[in-house]
Amino acid sequence: MTLSDLQAIESAHVIPSYARYPVEIVRGEGTRMWDAEGAEYLDFLSGISVLNVGHCHPAVVEAVREQAGRLTHTTNLFYTEPAMRLAERLATSSLGGKVFFCNSGTEANEAALKLVRKAKPRGEIVVLHGGFHGRTYGSLSATPQESKQAPFAPLVPGFVVVQPTVAAIEAAVHEGTAAVLLEPIQGETGVHPIPDEVLLAARAACDRVGAALVFDEIQTGMGRTGTLWCYEQTPVVPDAITSAKALGGGLPIGALVTGPRLADVFAPGDHGSTFAGGPLVAAAANAAFELLADPGLLARVREHGELLKERLRALPGVENVRGRGLMVGFEVADAPAFAKRSLLEQRLVVNATGPATIRLLPPLVVTAAEIDDAVSRLARLL
Numbered sequence: 001m002t003l004s005d006l007q008a009i010e011s012a013h014v015i016p017s018y019a020r021y022p023v024e025i026v027r028g029e030g031t032r033m034w035d036a037e038g039a040e041y042l043d044f045l046s047g048i049s050v051l052n053v054g055h056c057h058p059a060v061v062e063a064v065r066e067q068a069g070r071l072t073h074t075t076n077l078f079y080t081e082p083a084m085r086l087a088e089r090l091a092t093s094s095l096g097g098k099v100f101f102c103n104s105g106t107e108a109n110e111a112a113l114k115l116v117r118k119a120k121p122r123g124e125i126v127v128l129h130g131g132f133h134g135r136t137y138g139s140l141s142a143t144p145q146e147s148k149q150a151p152f153a154p155l156v157p158g159f160v161v162v163q164p165t166v167a168a169i170e171a172a173v174h175e176g177t178a179a180v181l182l183e184p185i186q187g188e189t190g191v192h193p194i195p196d197e198v199l200l201a202a203r204a205a206c207d208r209v210g211a212a213l214v215f216d217e218i219q220t221g222m223g224r225t226g227t228l229w230c231y232e233q234t235p236v237v238p239d240a241i242t243s244a245k246a247l248g249g250g251l252p253i254g255a256l257v258t259g260p261r262l263a264d265v266f267a268p269g270d271h272g273s274t275f276a277g278g279p280l281v282a283a284a285a286n287a288a289f290e291l292l293a294d295p296g297l298l299a300r301v302r303e304h305g306e307l308l309k310e311r312l313r314a315l316p317g318v319e320n321v322r323g324r325g326l327m328v329g330f331e332v333a334d335a336p337a338f339a340k341r342s343l344l345e346q347r348l349v350v351n352a353t354g355p356a357t358i359r360l361l362p363p364l365v366v367t368a369a370e371i372d373d374a375v376s377r378l379a380r381l382l
């Protein structure tokens with residue numbers, strides 16, 4: 001089938017919820033992808049921070065092959081070793097409590113929302129302007145963007161939206177607050193780190209009223225910012241985190257991870273999912289986890305992040321370079337056109353998060369030479 005065959009099927013039979021580039025990808029390896037004509041692309045988006053270990057990492061491929069031939073699904077009526085091992089690793093690598101598995105980021109946030117409401121019945125959830133938490137109703141209700149919410153009203157009640165400032169958070173949190181939910185670095189709206197003093201204020205406000213502080217680490221987690229979890233580089237420890245994207249090494253899995261205080265809020269029957277934590281995705285996640293928890297790799301992410309930002313700052317026409325580790329954003333004129341030219345003319349995959357913002361999320365296995373190569377390709381566009 002040619003690209004135009006695929007486009008014809010799409011226009012006849014695929015619900016048009018995505019704007020695709022006119023490129024058919026057929027293969028990936030490490031930091032590279034190839035299209036159907038054999039052209040090679042340097043991938044500085046990683047499937048939106050899913051492929052932190054790179055495309056088709058041999059350890060993930062091997063784990064999937066082995067598990068696919070042994071057992072792919074059982075439901076949660078039974079035990080499987082990959083799921084229990086993954087839960088243990090996730091909990092002991094972070095907050096020390098317990099894990100609920102699901103299949104995506106938005107579902108991880110749904111689980112968090114249900115959990116904090118059960119912990120404080122009918123409680124309000126405070127979220128931040130510029131936040132993104134997903135597309136299903138609870139997560140969408142926590143995502144204060146007019147264009148994403150308005151067509152789907154009425155939303156889930158009980159969400160309170162504030163600016164990411166100390167004063168706004170202090171004023172919004174009261175005895176009836178169940179949780180503050182935030183991304184430590186807002187990703188979908190353009191790589192905006194939440195300042196430490198705002199995180200400290202959220203922590204203190206939650207402690208004052210017995211509310212839960214929940215970090216959405218779906219994009220910032222799994223090594224993206226140079227530590228396994230982004231909260232490790234902040235002055236606060238949340239009560240729960242949500243994970244997905246890179247967790248499965250390229251396969252779909254999500255998780256809610258709690259600290260000790262929230263570990264036993266759910267009881268059997270409170271929440272569930274048929275596929276959740278299945279042995280195939282859990283085997284892939286265990287392999288990805290092994291790779292991304294490596295302190296040597298994480299140190300390189302921090303170094304390479306600094307290198308990438310330094311190189312970008314030297315480019316004319318690039319402004320306000322920011323981010324942590326290999327989660328980097330910058331401003332450029334007409335970002336959507338810039339991202340498209342980067343893909344089609346320079347074969348470098350980048351992402352426009354808005355009219356003036358480019359986001360870079362390369363695989364964490366990227367080399368210094370590839371960073372130089374990517375920045376040279378960007379320079380040719382400017």
Ligand SMILES: *Cc1c(COP(=O)(O)O)cnc(C)c1O
Binds near residue numbers: 105107183
């Ligand atoms: C991608 C993302 C989500 C949603 O994850 P899906 O797997 O697309 O449902 C939620 N929160 C953040 C911070 C994300 O980056």
